[in-house]
Amino acid sequence: MARPREFEEGVVLDAAMECFWNRGYEATSMRDLVDKTGITGASLYNAFGDKRAIYQRALDRYVEGSVAARLARCEELPPLEAIVAFFDDIVSRSVEDRSRKGCMLVNAALDVAPHDDEFQRIVAEVMTRIELFFRDCVQKGQEQGAITSTMSAEELGRHLLGVLLGVRVLARVRPDRILLEGVVRPAIELLDISSSPRQRDH
Numbered sequence: 001m002a003r004p005r006e007f008e009e010g011v012v013l014d015a016a017m018e019c020f021w022n023r024g025y026e027a028t029s030m031r032d033l034v035d036k037t038g039i040t041g042a043s044l045y046n047a048f049g050d051k052r053a054i055y056q057r058a059l060d061r062y063v064e065g066s067v068a069a070r071l072a073r074c075e076e077l078p079p080l081e082a083i084v085a086f087f088d089d090i091v092s093r094s095v096e097d098r099s100r101k102g103c104m105l106v107n108a109a110l111d112v113a114p115h116d117d118e119f120q121r122i123v124a125e126v127m128t129r130i131e132l133f134f135r136d137c138v139q140k141g142q143e144q145g146a147i148t149s150t151m152s153a154e155e156l157g158r159h160l161l162g163v164l165l166g167v168r169v170l171a172r173v174r175p176d177r178i179l180l181e182g183v184v185r186p187a188i189e190l191l192d193i194s195s196s197p198r199q200r201d202h
Contacts, residue, residue, distance in 0.1 A: 079141030
């Protein structure tokens with residue numbers, strides 16, 4: 001009869017996630033994970049697999065707890081307000097990130113995905129999920145007359161994804177609110193039909 005686990009799986013995954021998030025995949029050793037989670041290497045391996053498997057579980061947990069949760073909150077708002085709220089949250093979290101660990105998903109895109117086809121697929125799928133959120137918000141806003149129609153929803157969705165990634169990377173080295181808000185503001189003004197002289201005249 002198998003012995004019951006003597007640890008909470010979610011607590012251990014949270015600890016592993018923090019370890020990878022702070023140190024990066026390559027710099028994190030199994031010893032680091034043992035020290036951070038407080039359970040033995042054998043228990044970690046039996047429960048989650050090797051370092052790569054633990055990282056995948058930790059990244060999945062980050063995506064669902066951070067990215068998916070933010071999307072769910074913002075999807076409840078009117079289209080333009082949803083996009084503004086999304087970026088406001090990103091900027092605030094970036095400024096408050098004293099350890100400058102950044103976004104674990106973006107870190108994975110830069111550090112792990114280029115060398116691992118499976119992680120490239122995982123990261124790309126989440127990026128697409130975010131892009132579709134932007135696209136859908138823009139499309140709804142265009143239908144409601146709140147967001148400019150000078151460009152397609154697809155083009156603006158891709159543009160917003162690029163702004164997001166730029167903010168996330170820039171914040172790792174210059175987490176300055178004025179700077180980051182200055183990157184975001186032109187993108188929001190591009191969307192807002194009330195700030196577009198060209199469309200106000202029509």
